[in-house]
Amino acid sequence: DGQTNQVVAPRILAIVNQKGGVGKTTTAVNLATAMAACKKKVLVIDLDPQGNASTGFGVPRKGRDADSYAVLIGEATIAEAAIETPVPGLEVVPASSDLSGAEIELVEMDHREFRLREAVVRHAATSPYDYILIDCPPSLGLLTLNALVAADAVLVPLQCEFYALEGLSQLVRTVERVRKALNPGLEIQGVVLTMYDRRNNLSDQVAADVREYFGDVVYRTMIPRNVRVSEAPSYGKPVIVYDMACSGSRAYISLAREVLTRESTLAANAFAA
Numbered sequence: 001d002g003q004t005n006q007v008v009a010p011r012i013l014a015i016v017n018q019k020g021g022v023g024k025t026t027t028a029v030n031l032a033t034a035m036a037a038c039k040k041k042v043l044v045i046d047l048d049p050q051g052n053a054s055t056g057f058g059v060p061r062k063g064r065d066a067d068s069y070a071v072l073i074g075e076a077t078i079a080e081a082a083i084e085t086p087v088p089g090l091e092v093v094p095a096s097s098d099l100s101g102a103e104i105e106l107v108e109m110d111h112r113e114f115r116l117r118e119a120v121v122r123h124a125a126t127s128p129y130d131y132i133l134i135d136c137p138p139s140l141g142l143l144t145l146n147a148l149v150a151a152d153a154v155l156v157p158l159q160c161e162f163y164a165l166e167g168l169s170q171l172v173r174t175v176e177r178v179r180k181a182l183n184p185g186l187e188i189q190g191v192v193l194t195m196y197d198r199r200n201n202l203s204d205q206v207a208a209d210v211r212e213y214f215g216d217v218v219y220r221t222m223i224p225r226n227v228r229v230s231e232a233p234s235y236g237k238p239v240i241v242y243d244m245a246c247s248g249s250r251a252y253i254s255l256a257r258e259v260l261t262r263e264s265t266l267a268a269n270a271f272a273a
């Protein structure tokens, strides 16, 4: 009857910062959960060999046969590797320790920067997702490069600590280089301040510095340092499932609203261009 269910390709956000311990995985898991709570269909691709995002969703280590490594080397499709999480509407492509060799193996492969993008493009026509969030490892190596090439936009978590801005110029340069040579459409979705402690003057100073440096790119929402956020992964649950009322959960729900609002603006701009 001429009715077609047109599938819109998912928007892809890479969660990137080459520093470890700044809140990338926590943001990937909880932003994805909050977006799913906003009725979006979301996939998290765990691209860190440590597999913390997979663990954060309670995926057992031995349940990770078809993993992000298999997707990168073309042994599995995204549809084959995606598994359900306890959160309705949210799936994850888990990481296993196989991924730890990928950084080196990829060097030898054809289209080594494009492996994830090719998997995503192959998947796009039948994708059930509105958003794909990629949790990146703490480096700017080939895995992160694959994420930057596959992504529509980058989301950068920054920890509210003295060295927050250090290394950031390197990250910005990498994004520019990817934009010039590999992925001209790559945008910055935003910068999110994490582990904010309002009792600590340094947190406020860092937040002010980061806002001065990045302006409106920084989300108004700051993620507070909250013990519930750090406890939740040991139960294999996003904090929003573990304790919906805590300050960390409320912050991630507020962040999701900001991200989704920006997404509609970015989409409108892209349409106008």
Ligand code: ADP
Residues within 6 Å of the ligand: 019, 020, 021, 022, 023, 024, 025, 026, 027, 052, 138, 194, 195, 196, 223, 224, 225, 226, 227, 229, 230, 231, 233, 248
């Ligand atoms: P990354 O992925 O960048 O290495 P993580 O998300 O794993 O960083 O966070 C590093 C550590 O800090 C983890 O132990 C995590 O539980 C903890 N953490 C992250 N965000 C918060 C927060 N808002 N409050 C308290 N602990 C946090």
Ligand code: MG
Residues within 6 Å of the ligand: 024, 025, 026, 048, 052, 136, 137
């Ligand atoms: Mg991580």
